Amino acid sequence: MSKRLVVPGELVSEEAKRTGDYVYSQNGKIYAACVGLVNDESPVADVVPLRGKYIPKINDIVIGIVKKEEFSGFMIDIAAFYPSFLSKKEFRYSLRPGEVVSVRIEDIDETHEAKISDVRTQQGGTVLTITPVKVPRLIGKSGSMLEVIKKGTQSLIVVGRNGRIWVKGGDINLLKKAIEKIENEAHLSNLTQKMEQFFIENPAKITESLAQNETDQKRRLYE
Amino acid sequence: MSTKEDIIWELRSEEVLKSIKQGKRMDGRDLLDYRTLKIETNVSENADGSARAFLGESQSITGVKMIVDKPYPDNPDEGTISVGVELLPLASPTFESGPPKTEAIELSRVVDRGIREAKTLDFKKLSLVAGEKCWVVFIDSYVINHAGNLFDTCSLSSMAALMNCRVPKLEENKIVRGEFEGKLELTNLPILTTFAKIGNQIVVDTSYAEEKAMSARFSIATFEGKKFSALQKGGHGSFTQSEVDHCIDIAFEKGDELRSQLKKFAGGKR
């Protein structure tokens, strides 16, 4: 419990530490640039934000939604400032507006417009959302939290760094509740244990046959 | 290409359609269930009457201001009302600041007709000096959060604000600010019940996602004694006569429920 809650302008460190995200230096001291958590024992001075929009980073996997088809490609909404353009030269399959895809951010230009690649379509299912800055908590240390959730809900889940979560099968209602819980308690510690307990108390109720979903999935690549 | 609206709502509308086909709503409600209604009164001291209504996460605030003005020449012995609705840009990423758009104008006119035609306020009693001075009751609503069904939300906050309204004290037909002469008299409580057609089903109190999926909308202002004072159909789709019949019956039932809740929340105070 060495995490400290800060608001913009509050001191993060007086030491000359390496600086990470959401901080700035002034007169040799490091200050917070957003509402979030500071770990004073960390060698890096940074703030883990608790609110905020998605800012694309190279190599992020995000969930996109096809916005429209143009002559030479597709506009893909990735919940960033701008939609990304996917050229038909790079992606030979046809996409329909409203279709859900997972993509990798390959590059970002100076106006934050993201170039995307590694496009995979996500057939069926639904898209849930979480505050983008809380995605790391949803995934957990080396995917531990996500494993707990997948096991607890029996759902297929692809988490996008942009706060969109593609899900299919299993107990979707339970999954919604689990995500809501992480949304509300992201700033608290021992969250993974709490979620394990949550799933013990709330076992998944499977109505659809998951097996059916899995055969649906077979045709596609899936992580 | 506007990035103001999150495209995720378009996806949700497909889910809504699928689910409603099976007679279920995304939030677990039955087709004819309202979300939880909550009313707060006295939200602004400068208003003569004010209230905030919540239908689920939808939220609007109405303030009533009574001013003294000249009556219309064709109704010299009557006062009048004015109903306005503003869709504040803080309420939704899709609302823009600026003069009211068609959406807001339709909304305010439907709320207006429900109250005006039911003769909720006796215009004759709002007259002060025939041909010279009368009360004008301004009922101005501000949408604070758009989570669907703004018609009913604004109707409810408007009625609650009217129930909360006190008549300013007059001295020689001039208002004495901060002093009052009793409550504003209301003869009835008209309330809108708004239906939506989604697929081939009829639902009440639509959520934001449901409004993305609906083909048509239908509002009925009902008041005591199984009477109604305004109807309005909106949207590109259609209703059959038997569907409208069905809606009217449901509206009487829902109107009575909402009215008794209104009285509970906004009744006694002031």
Added chain:
Amino acid sequence: MSNKNNEEPVYVNKQGLRLDGRKVDETRKIKITSGVLPRADGSCYLEWGQNKIIAGVYGPREALPAHTQDPTKANVNFVYRMASFSVPDRKNPKPGRRDIEISKVCGEAFEKTIFLEKFPNAVIDIYVEILDSNAGSRVAAITAASVALADAGIPMRDMVAAVAVGKAGGHILVDLNKDEEDASDAVDMPMAILPSTEEIVLLQMDGVITKDEWTKAIDLGLKACKKVYELQKNALKEKYIQAESSKENKVE
């Protein structure tokens, strides 16, 4: 207002108390709640004496129409509006010259603190609606907007805290209410600062004061802004601390 025809009231009595019982350096009661609008990126509800204000922030998002875009930084679009019923006489809902000027200077008060250069071609929309008012609504609006911006997670160097100082009956006072603003020698001086550096980002004044009175006023104003800043911090942190304690209750 009601004192117009009478003698001037005693604005500060022998005990050093004002008409409403406050000390000269005391603000009215301020209550701040962050995160009140589900659809906005950030929001705040604030009560400051009788003033009641709701602020909603959207962005950074693409500035539209495209000709408003600045390729070097984001624009700040601050919209200050008063509800028709928020003042003693009904206000025409159409924005007037006062609304437009206030919107401009309030928006500019945020340009230094937000890391605008991080968001080229974008706009940060700050919408503030005054639901009830009694003197000092613009400083209350800035205070609320600052909390809403932080709640939206928009990167900022510092909060912006604001207060009005002024003069009534020859006394320099913090946070004048309407009765005090109606004094015959009234001076109203709204100000906003970045609390950690005390840089002044908004300053207006109308009325007549001397250099000595100014020195006293700005000194009181800076101290009051620091107090407002503490309340802003608490409001932003409260939400998370509440979640923590409610969690502990559940474990019980």
